[in-house]
Amino acid sequence: MKVTWLPALIAIATLATPALAQLDKKKAAQMLDSIERADTNKDGKTSYAEFKAARQAQFNRTKAKDGNLDLSAMTKSASERKQLLSELDGNDDGKISRAEFVNHKPKAWSRIDGNSDGALSKAEIKTIRARIMG
Ligand SMILES: [Ca+2]
Numbered sequence: 001m002k003v004t005w006l007p008a009l010i011a012i013a014t015l016a017t018p019a020l021a022q023l024d025k026k027k028a029a030q031m032l033d034s035i036e037r038a039d040t041n042k043d044g045k046t047s048y049a050e051f052k053a054a055r056q057a058q059f060n061r062t063k064a065k066d067g068n069l070d071l072s073a074m075t076k077s078a079s080e081r082k083q084l085l086s087e088l089d090g091n092d093d094g095k096i097s098r099a100e101f102v103n104h105k106p107k108a109w110s111r112i113d114g115n116s117d118g119a120l121s122k123a124e125i126k127t128i129r130a131r132i133m134g
């Protein structure tokens, strides 16, 4: 199965940087889609708990035989793998474990969360989407 979700994670992480103009819009949009889809109780917003549950499921689908995230299956780009590691590899062992993947909160989360209630509403996602798509 082709995983397009994780590169999108990289894109969203870069939302916090001034390089917004260089952002891969398609990947960022995919990430926002995946956040919206993670609203499993359909209350119109994705809580961090819902997001973590979605990541748990994602990890289960993509992990390598050694129990860590299969980075080579995620992206062919060495620079993207490097970005992923710098974003997610908390203990710097060159691997992304289940705990590191599931418990990591994207840097952009608080940026998207306009009213700081800890959840990302459809409206908040829409605002960010508009900013990205410019
Ligand atoms: Ca929800």
Ligand SMILES: [Ca+2]
Binding pocket: 112, 113, 114, 115, 116, 117, 118, 119, 120, 121, 124
């Ligand atoms: Ca919010």
